[in-house]
Amino acid sequence: MGSLDTARLLPWSSPDGKPCFLVGDGTGYVSRRADDVEAAQLDSAADLMDEACRIFAARNWTPGEIHLLAVELASSLANVHRVAESRGARLPVPVDDVPDVEDDGPGAEEAPGEHVIDYEDAGPHLPAEAFG
Template sequence: MTDPTPRLLPWSSHDGKPCYLAGDGTGYVSRAADRIEAEQLNAAAELIEEARAVLAGRRWTPGEIHLLAVNLAAALADVHRVAESRGARLFVPGYEGVPGDEDDEGNNGEGDRGGHDCHDGRQGDGRGPQLPAEAFG
């Protein structure tokens, strides 16, 4: 079986570079990434409600609006990273959950193979994992 597209993880290395994980999505690091993504999405949803309340009140200081914008930008960056990571894995043959991609014994993949890569290990044109052309057809 060929390896699926590496998963963009929801955290960066200590020097700010993206981290990637090769595997089928069933290992410890994948489960940790799933939990962190869920927390990021929930935090963004809560921030949206807070932003709506602040803006509806029409009584804010420039400092409050600035802080809100900073928090919204951070949440948007997290959500964008989750969307990029999940979008890159939508139609990857061999990734767990893709119907019809079992081996002769009915297994999907081989599990995480123990490594996650925290360096700029992007492939191709340097933009990271991309959706295959079939996803748009």
Template sequence: MTSGPPEPARLLPWTGTGGKPCYLIGDGTGFLSRIADDTELAQLDIASELLDHATRILVARAWTSGEIHLLALQLTETLREVKRIAESRGGRLPSPAGDGADETCADQNGTAETDGAPPLTRP
């Protein structure tokens, strides 16, 4: 039996009850991993199509307030999905070689504890 570092938990491209994140632990080759891969691919395809659609609408400069509102809602949801995919994939990247001085751990509430560096804040 080979012993190595445990596989990181994969953030899945959907949420559970109450909008809570769903995670998968495994080697990335199972049935559920393939469903998650297919879901991510579909979400990225939709994001690409929506971006093209948004560009056409904005270039035409002929829209109603309702169209812009709907577009903003769709772009917001798509951006949320793409961000989730990026977080999931980034979380599965191997740690860069180094001394680990830049490592940050976050608890379930998103509160980060760093190695003495000042916390990052959003404007």
């Protein structure tokens, strides 16, 4: 799945709230455990969406129910966002997205068949502080 040069954002944080990363080929125990946790988080989000629809359809909720639902939805959204960020960061950049190198532009000194990829626009990125 992954490669040794790709750090995977794990679906949990350290005890002090910092993101956790895994470097590996995606086949070990921690990778499988992370896959299981991500699947559980996505299943939980789907169940919570169903519950929210049920509560709203009933039209007889209390402020406490709405507050609890909002807290649970916010937590679930944070989990789903983390899963999406992690998976998106591990997607390969499609060859079609590699810009053509012009003869007189940046990268003109490269050998034929080489391309400079501007990773600034290559997809989702983790903030620099995530690595500190």
